[in-house]
Amino acid sequence: MTSKGPEGEHPSVTLFRKYLRIRTVQPKPDYGSNPTLSSILLNSHMDVVPVFKEHWSHDPFEAFKDSEGYIYARGAQDMKCVSIQYLEAVRRLKGEGHHFPRTIHMTFVPDEEVGGHQGMELFVQQPEFQALRAGFALDEGLANPTDAFTVFYSERSPWWVRVTSTGRPGHGSRFIEDTAAEKLHKVVTSILTFREKERQRLQSNPHLKEGAVTSVNLTKLEGGVAYNVVPATMSASFDFRVAPDVDLKAFEEQLQGWCQAAGEGVTFEFAQKWTKPRVTPTDDSNPWWKAFSRACKDMNLTLEPEIFPAATDSRYLRAVGVPALGFSPMNRTPVLLHDHDERLHEAVFLRGVDIYTRLLSALASVPTLPGDS
Numbered sequence: 526m527t528s529k530g531p532e533g534e535h536p537s538v539t540l541f542r543k544y545l546r547i548r549t550v551q552p553k554p555d556y557g558s559n560p561t562l563s564s565i566l567l568n569s570h571m572d573v574v575p576v577f578k579e580h581w582s583h584d585p586f587e588a589f590k591d592s593e594g595y596i597y598a599r600g601a602q603d604m605k606c607v608s609i610q611y612l613e614a615v616r617r618l619k620g621e622g623h624h625f626p627r628t629i630h631m632t633f634v635p636d637e638e639v640g641g642h643q644g645m646e647l648f649v650q651q652p653e654f655q656a657l658r659a660g661f662a663l664d665e666g667l668a669n670p671t672d673a674f675t676v677f678y679s680e681r682s683p684w685w686v687r688v689t690s691t692g693r694p695g696h697g698s699r700f701i702e703d704t705a706a707e708k709l710h711k712v713v714t715s716i717l718t719f720r721e722k723e724r725q726r727l728q729s730n731p732h733l734k735e736g737a738v739t740s741v742n743l744t745k746l747e748g749g750v751a752y753n754v755v756p757a758t759m760s761a762s763f764d765f766r767v768a769p770d771v772d773l774k775a776f777e778e779q780l781q782g783w784c785q786a787a788g789e790g791v792t793f794e795f796a797q798k799w800t801k802p803r804v805t806p807t808d809d810s811n812p813w814w815k816a817f818s819r820a821c822k823d824m825n826l827t828l829e830p831e832i833f834p835a836a837t838d839s840r841y842l843r844a845v846g847v848p849a850l851g852f853s854p855m856n857r858t859p860v861l862l863h864d865h866d867e868r869l870h871e872a873v874f875l876r877g878v879d880i881y882t883r884l885l886s887a888l889a890s891v892p893t894l895p896g897d898s
């Protein structure tokens with residue numbers, strides 16, 4: 526026996542009745558959708574970052590829910606919550622029989638956490654991506670500890686730089702001239718001085734948010750073989766996050782300058798180098814922003830537009846001309862992505878489903894735009 530619907534109705538009958546409610550009446554039939562319009566793309570990545578299990582209160586892959594309703598798991602914020610919220614919002618809209626002019630697509634991509642090179646970077650170049658005809662995309666954002674929700678309209682460019690210094694080797698007891706370590710020390714000092722300048726600039730201006738200045742951290746030091754052997758080569762690795770308003774050519778020249786000033790034999794190479802920062806407009810000239818922000822206003826949500834301090838797959842979408850907003854509907858929630866005890870309260874998660882339901886209705890109903898063929 527086939528299962529019955531909530532009122533004991535056969536599901537085939539429920540579907541039949543839903544179909545009957547679509548007003549496909551001539552001479553102006555409403556077929557419910559317009560596939561010639563560009564679509565809405567809901568993106569999320571499936572991968573998560575590693576854990577230090579010993580620092581977790583609960584197994585990070587058990588999705589333990591405590592008595593207060595907090596769900597502990599790697600990916601609870603970044604970003605498995607969003608993937609399921611998209612699915613649940615779409616399921617709800619379909620269940621309620623809604624039809625929108627624009628198609629909604631969902632992508633679940635791999636490898637975001639290692640740069641997206643085998644994920645979104647590759648996908649946006651494929652004919653399958655073109656076939657989606659995405660006009661606008663939503664992707665991940667960050668939690669906000671206050672009552673407000675943060676929305677990201679741009680992001681900093683990741684530049685992962687390894688500086689290699691070569692110099693004269695020799696016995697560890699001697700005052701050897703021109704060592705790799707001395708020169709590397711100079712570069713490290715130049716870069717950390719720059720870091721401090723940017724840190725002060727952020728700290729002294731309450732209007733500046735983290736994403737608006739350039740950050741850098743020294744993340745790796747390599748080289749050396751023994752206490753008493755001066756090595757011929759040493760390296761330092763840096764994670765730069767370059768603000769979107771920085772002149773990238775001038776910035777690279779600055780890097781070059783710091784290396785040159787340290788002496789002969791100091792070079793640098795990139796492990797990641799993003800050079801196409803883009804900004805999605807957050808004013809009413811952008812119909813997607815207009816729809817997004819109005820829907821939030823209707824729900825009484827306070828939005829805080831910011832530049833994403835790290836990197837997401839949005840950068841690949843924006844770079845191929847798809848405006849994108851980074852939004853993970855988590856307010857009153859500490860930012861715990863990549864942290865120990867990453868967690869999300871179930872009520873915040875469920876409210877996120879409500880929020881997406883309203884947002885998707887608004888976005889998929891944006892009327893025909895000049896770019897729509």
Ligand code: MET
Nearest residue numbers: 638639640683797835836
């Ligand atoms: C530069 S690859 C991006 C990986 C990760 N999302 C980060 O921002 O660190």
Ligand SMILES: [Zn+2]
Nearest residue numbers: 603604637665
């Ligand atoms: Zn993420």
Ligand SMILES: [Zn+2]
Nearest residue numbers: 574603638862
């Ligand atoms: Zn992440």
